[in-house]
Amino acid sequence: MSDQPGVEAGVDISTLSFDETLLELQRTVTELEQGGLPLERSIALYERGVALHERCATLLGEAELRVQKLLERSSGALEVANIRAEDAADQE
Numbered sequence: 001m002s003d004q005p006g007v008e009a010g011v012d013i014s015t016l017s018f019d020e021t022l023l024e025l026q027r028t029v030t031e032l033e034q035g036g037l038p039l040e041r042s043i044a045l046y047e048r049g050v051a052l053h054e055r056c057a058t059l060l061g062e063a064e065l066r067v068q069k070l071l072e073r074s075s076g077a078l079e080v081a082n083i084r085a086e087d088a089a090d091q092e
Contacts, residue, residue, distance in 0.1 A: 013051050018059040025052040 013021065028049045032042065 013048075013055050016055060018056065018063075021052050021055045021059065025049060025056060028052060 013024075016024065028045050031037070032045050032049065037045070
């Protein structure tokens, strides 16, 4: 693990914000790129990197859906409809 402060490897990725996830992904990639790690550590970091990437993609997808679902009310004010990526897939 790196000496940098941040999210510990044991933290549930599904609870991280986008910014936390992206930062942790960057740290993971940096550690992998430095090399010289035992094979098992490299594999564990790679698996974590994949999970972090998937979390980022999910959060970005949800943000994109929220932006797409902005509705203009009759008064001209914008209203956000909170929709998760899974919910949108069910509606299609």
